[in-house]
Every structure is written in structure tokens, then in C-alpha cells.
Amino acid sequence: MRNGGEIGIIGLAVMGQNLALNFARHGFRVCVYNRTPERTEGFLRDRVRDEPIIPAYTLEEFVRCLERPRRILLMVQAGSAVDQVIEALLPLLEPGDLVMDGGNSHYADTERRMQNLAAHGIRFLGVGISGGEKGALLGPSIMPGGSAEAYAMVEHMFIRIAAQSEEGPCCAYMGRGGAGHYVKMVHNAIEYAFMQGIAEAYDFMKTALGMPVEAIAETFERWNEGALNAFLTELAARVLRYRDPESGDPLVERIMDRAEQKGTGRWAAQSALELGVPAPTLTVAVIARTLSYFKTDRERIGAGFPWPDQRLGPFSEGVLADLEAALNLMLLAAFSQGLWLLHEASRVYSYGTDRAEVLRVWRAGCIIRARWLGFLREIVREDPEDPHLLFSARFRAELQQRLPAAGRVLRWAFEAGVPMPALSTAVDYVLSMRRSRLPANLIQAQRDAFGAHTYERIDRPGVFHTEWLD
Ligand SMILES: NC(=O)c1ccc[n+]([C@@H]2O[C@H](COP(=O)([O-])OP(=O)(O)OC[C@H]3O[C@@H](n4cnc5c(N)ncnc54)[C@H](OP(=O)(O)O)[C@@H]3O)[C@@H](O)[C@H]2O)c1
Structure with missing residues (x-):
């Protein structure tokens, strides 16, 4: 059908709406459908202006609105909703059509769906998408996996809407089967670890050094100018600077200290255990969130468990330099574990994932974008078959120069009773991996x-x- 939709999006919550606008603003005609019609109406009323976005209110209408072979991107809640939508869609599709799941689905579910749909001649891609609401609108990082032929049907579109970095568009083919969702899962596991490390650094500055929130924000801002330059470093500073409009206090101090999770970090830890890849820093970041949830238990235990010395007392800039070094080391250890996991998963599941491309795709648009990625990519490219970043002398040197500082931070943290699970496992990981005899x-x-x-x-x-x- 001419002038039909070049791509269809099912699911118009935060991600679906922003991706639809992103495709449309790059000149692609987009058909949209959402189970609850009010959401579609609201989207058209509140957000769509001149963009070529065509609404459909039944799945039949939606499928008819699309050019053939159809390209359909599902942006619905991960889990059984994806199966339900596929089941409803399947009788309406024709061989050669392409269905893509852009949600945070488990890679094994993606493999299963891919096989089921292949039996009907329908192509399927598992597409990891990172960048949150803003990224989806302005340029996400896109991690598609499945058959190369299926990817060829959408490559030109994804490349246009993806974030652009100096190393090219942040979209590349991640490999066969569930590779796209596997890579996104590892991305999220590194995200958990980085966020945990940042939270530990904040706790250290607040509890051990007695720094006010403003000064902590300033420290993150300064770190963001150096090696720790990253979206999450900048975000930490901005969030710490935000003041509660009612009280005028930093809002972060009024937020309940119970961290939520949706599953991708846990799946990565489970997969690492299954594949026999040690990923302690990625795993402990999940455990730390789980532990945080037991707020009332912690209160009860803490009341009967005094700690002798909460403050380090007057501190020098040297302490903050050590903390910065420690956070860098933690981040490098997390990447090292994540890339080893990707190497092993690609070997075991025959994904054929090119980790240098993964690192390139993570350069912009995604939540873990960071200055370190360029350096890490250079190392992977030196020998793409090496499972370990740690085999590289340049990588080891970066860790080695930071280990003494990280050790000092851990000692001070212990004195002040500040738990640093991500940092301590990172140090343990490096110390263990350098020991020829354990x-x-x-x-x-x-x-x-x-x-x-x-x-x-x-x-x-x-x-x-x-x-x-x-
Ligand atoms: N939010 C983010 O920053 C982010 C970032 C990256 C990836 N993701 C992933 O992207 C996907 C979409 O995320 P989101 O935050 O935009 O939305 P979401 O809250 O995860 O899901 C809501 C959407 O799913 C639809 N839905 C739920 N159950 C359904 C069913 N049984 N049949 C048909 N539709 C159903 C809802 O339709 P109704 O309106 O009818 O309820 C709504 O459109 C998820 O997998 C998420 O994990 C999200």
C-alpha cells in the first residue's frame, strides 16, 4: 500500500509515544495503536502536531494501515503482555512481516517468540532500547538482535532515529537470537552497578565526611569534568541540587531509601551464575537494592547495633580524590565483568556479538554513556577474541593506579560504618583476578x-x- 505506514507502534505509554514522535520527525510515516483508546486520543491531542502519525483503534485497522511487508514495533509492558499482543496480531499478519519487541524482555522469551513466529513465516527482532523518555524522543541507543535479514528491513530507520556520537549512530546489529535483549540486560546490570557506586560515594561524603548535599553535588559536577564524565554522574549532581518546592530542602533527602527494580539486573546476575561468569559487582548492585527494601528491619537492627565512630572528622581534598579514583575503579570493574559476560553468552548462545560495536552503541543515547567507553572500545578492538579487558596492560594500569586509593576509601568507610558493597566487590574482583594462586x-x-x-x-x-x- 502506498502512503501507508512505514512502521507501526503498538503501546503508547512513555516509550511508545516518544519513539513514534522520533520516527515521525525523521520523516517516517508511523501508524500507532494502544489497547486503551483513550491513551491514543490523549497522545494525538496533547503531543502530535504536524507529524505523519496515523492512529488506529483496532488491531485490524492498524495492520491495514501498514505498508507490506509490515514493520511493527511493540512497546508494551514486558512479560505476558508481549505474548498477548503477539497472539492477537498473528492471525492478521502475513509471511515476511516483521515484529519487533522494543521492551525489556528476557532474552529467553525473545528466543521462544522468535521461533514461534518463524514457524508462521513472521520475522522477529528483540530490540534493546535505552535512553528513557528523553532518549526515545531525541535519540536512543538501540540494540537489535535476531536474524540479519530482519534487521536489514529496519536498519535505515533505526540509524536515523538513534543517538549520534562521533563514532556514528548508536545502533548496530547485536547478533542472532536474543542477542539484542541480552546486550540490553547487561547494559542495565552495568547501570545498576554504576548507580550503586554513585550512591555509595554520596553516602561516604555525607556520612563519613559530613558534607552537605550542595557540596556533594558540586563534587559530582567536578568529577563529571574528568574521567568520570558520564550521564549518571551528571544526573547525580542535578538530582542532588533539586530542591523540594515545599520545604526548600534537597528533595533527595526526603525520598524513602528503598530502591525498586524491574528485573533486568537480576536476570543478568542469574545469567552470570548460570554461565559461570563471576560478576560480583553487577550482582551485588542487585542485592543492595533488595537489601534496601527491608527498611523497617534495618531500623530495628540498627537501633540495637551502635557504631562507635560515624565521622572521619576534618578531611582533605585528598580524600575526595581517593573517592573519585575508587568510583572509577568500580566502574571499570563493572564494565570488565559485563563484557566478560557478553563474551561468554555470545559463545554459548552463538550470538556472534561484536563487543566493540556494543561499546560504540553505548557511547551516546543510553543511560551508561560515559567517557570511558571510547577507551574500553579501543581495548576490545586490540583483540576482539579476548574475554577479558584485564588481559590488556593499559586496562590493568588504569586499575592498578587506583587500587591504593580504593583500599584507603574502604578502610575509612569501615571506620565510619558506611557500607560500600559495589566498591568492595570491585576491589575483591581485581585482587582475585590478579592472583595466580587462590x-x-x-x-x-x-x-x-x-x-x-x-x-x-x-x-x-x-x-x-x-x-x-x-
Ligand atoms: N520507561 C522507560 O524509561 C523505559 C526505558 C527502556 C525500556 N523500557 C521498556 O519499554 C517497554 C515500554 O515501557 P513504557 O514505560 O513505555 O510502558 P509500560 O508502563 O512498561 O507499559 C505500558 C504499555 O503497555 C500496554 N499494555 C500493558 N499490558 C498490555 C496488554 N496485555 N495488551 C496490550 N497492551 C498492554 C499499555 O497499554 P494500556 O494503555 O492499554 O494500559 C501501555 O501502552 C517496557 O518493556 C519497558 O521495560 C522502558
């Missing part, structure tokens, strides 16, 4: 002693068992 020999000996699990020796080949307790 105390796992004793674990092996004990396993053999109580359960005859056998062990290997370092001085001769073979598998051994000892009657330790005779």
Missing part, C-alpha cells in the same frame, strides 16, 4: 575430605582422592 586448594581438600569429591594437584597430572581422616 585459596581454592583448601576448599578442594575439604570437599575431598568430607565428600570424596577428588582434587587435582599442581605438581602432577591426574585426579586424586585421599583418606584425610583415617
Whole structure:
């Protein structure tokens, strides 16, 4: 059909509306549909002006409105809603049509949906999209995965609406199967870790150093000028500066300290455990959110658990420089774990993910965009087959120069009773990965002693068992 919609979007909540406007403002004709018609009406009334956006109020009408082969992007709530929409849509589609899921779906669900739809001749892409509300409107980071042929149907459109960085548009093919959603999941896990690290630095400045919120905001602003330049560093400063219109106090101080989560961080931690990839900093960031939730329990325990010294007393700029170094180290450790996880997932699931492209796509538009990404990409490109950033001397040097500072921060934090789970696991991770010999020999000996699990020796080949307790 000529003059029909070049792309259709189902789901007009925050993300769907902004993506529809983004496509339309780049000249693409967009058909839109939402289960609840009032939302579609509201969108047209409040936000659509001259953009080529065509509303549909039934799925039949929506499907008819699209050029063939159809390109349909689902922006509905992740989970069973995606299956329900696909089920309703399927009888209306024709072989060759393309359905894309732009939500935060689990990569295994994406693989399942891809296979089910393939049986009907329908193409399917799992598309990770990052950037939140603003990114969706002005240029998100886009991580599509599935068949390369399916991607070819939308590449020209995604590249236009994506964020643009000096290294090109922030959209690239992430690989086969559920690769797009897997990469987005790892993105979110790094996001959790970075946010946890930032929160720990704020807590340290507030609790250990007694700094007022304004001074903490100023510190993040200064850090944002240097190596820690990143969307989340800048955002932390802006959020800390925001004042509650009613009280005039920093709003952040009035917010309940219970962090929510929607699942992607937990899935990444679960996947890391399943694949046998150590990702302690990514995992602990999820645990820290879970722990924060037990507010009343913490209050009860804390009331009966005094800590001797809450403040470090007068501090020098040197302490803040150490904290900055520690946060950089935490972030590098989180990226190192995330990229190892991506390497292993790509190997096990045959994704064929190019991690240098992943890092390029994360350069702009997404929540974890950061100055470090250019450096990390250079390292991955030096040897794309290396699972570890840690194999690179340049990467190790960046960690090594920051380890003493991170160690000092952890000691001060302990004195002041400030928990720093992301930073401490990052330090543990680096210290463990640099040790050629770990105390796992004793674990092996004990396993053999109580359960005859056998062990290997370092001085001769073979598998051994000892009657330790005779
Ligand atoms: N918000 C963000 O910043 C962000 C960023 C990146 C990715 N994402 C992901 O993008 C997706 C969309 O996010 P969102 O925040 O825009 O919306 P959302 O709150 O996750 O979902 C609401 C949308 O889903 C529709 N929906 C829910 N159940 C449905 C069902 N059974 N059948 C048909 N439609 C159904 C709703 O329609 P009704 O109006 O009829 O209720 C509404 O359009 C999610 O997967 C989310 O995780 C969000």
C-alpha cells in the first residue's frame, strides 16, 4: 500500500509515544495503536502536531494501515503482555512481516517468540532500547538482535532515529537470537552497578565526611569534568541540587531509601551464575537494592547495633580524590565483568556479538554513556577474541593506579560504618583476578575430605582422592 505506514507502534505509554514522535520527525510515516483508546486520543491531542502519525483503534485497522511487508514495533509492558499482543496480531499478519519487541524482555522469551513466529513465516527482532523518555524522543541507543535479514528491513530507520556520537549512530546489529535483549540486560546490570557506586560515594561524603548535599553535588559536577564524565554522574549532581518546592530542602533527602527494580539486573546476575561468569559487582548492585527494601528491619537492627565512630572528622581534598579514583575503579570493574559476560553468552548462545560495536552503541543515547567507553572500545578492538579487558596492560594500569586509593576509601568507610558493597566487590574482583594462586586448594581438600569429591594437584597430572581422616 502506498502512503501507508512505514512502521507501526503498538503501546503508547512513555516509550511508545516518544519513539513514534522520533520516527515521525525523521520523516517516517508511523501508524500507532494502544489497547486503551483513550491513551491514543490523549497522545494525538496533547503531543502530535504536524507529524505523519496515523492512529488506529483496532488491531485490524492498524495492520491495514501498514505498508507490506509490515514493520511493527511493540512497546508494551514486558512479560505476558508481549505474548498477548503477539497472539492477537498473528492471525492478521502475513509471511515476511516483521515484529519487533522494543521492551525489556528476557532474552529467553525473545528466543521462544522468535521461533514461534518463524514457524508462521513472521520475522522477529528483540530490540534493546535505552535512553528513557528523553532518549526515545531525541535519540536512543538501540540494540537489535535476531536474524540479519530482519534487521536489514529496519536498519535505515533505526540509524536515523538513534543517538549520534562521533563514532556514528548508536545502533548496530547485536547478533542472532536474543542477542539484542541480552546486550540490553547487561547494559542495565552495568547501570545498576554504576548507580550503586554513585550512591555509595554520596553516602561516604555525607556520612563519613559530613558534607552537605550542595557540596556533594558540586563534587559530582567536578568529577563529571574528568574521567568520570558520564550521564549518571551528571544526573547525580542535578538530582542532588533539586530542591523540594515545599520545604526548600534537597528533595533527595526526603525520598524513602528503598530502591525498586524491574528485573533486568537480576536476570543478568542469574545469567552470570548460570554461565559461570563471576560478576560480583553487577550482582551485588542487585542485592543492595533488595537489601534496601527491608527498611523497617534495618531500623530495628540498627537501633540495637551502635557504631562507635560515624565521622572521619576534618578531611582533605585528598580524600575526595581517593573517592573519585575508587568510583572509577568500580566502574571499570563493572564494565570488565559485563563484557566478560557478553563474551561468554555470545559463545554459548552463538550470538556472534561484536563487543566493540556494543561499546560504540553505548557511547551516546543510553543511560551508561560515559567517557570511558571510547577507551574500553579501543581495548576490545586490540583483540576482539579476548574475554577479558584485564588481559590488556593499559586496562590493568588504569586499575592498578587506583587500587591504593580504593583500599584507603574502604578502610575509612569501615571506620565510619558506611557500607560500600559495589566498591568492595570491585576491589575483591581485581585482587582475585590478579592472583595466580587462590585459596581454592583448601576448599578442594575439604570437599575431598568430607565428600570424596577428588582434587587435582599442581605438581602432577591426574585426579586424586585421599583418606584425610583415617
Ligand atoms: N520507561 C522507560 O524509561 C523505559 C526505558 C527502556 C525500556 N523500557 C521498556 O519499554 C517497554 C515500554 O515501557 P513504557 O514505560 O513505555 O510502558 P509500560 O508502563 O512498561 O507499559 C505500558 C504499555 O503497555 C500496554 N499494555 C500493558 N499490558 C498490555 C496488554 N496485555 N495488551 C496490550 N497492551 C498492554 C499499555 O497499554 P494500556 O494503555 O492499554 O494500559 C501501555 O501502552 C517496557 O518493556 C519497558 O521495560 C522502558
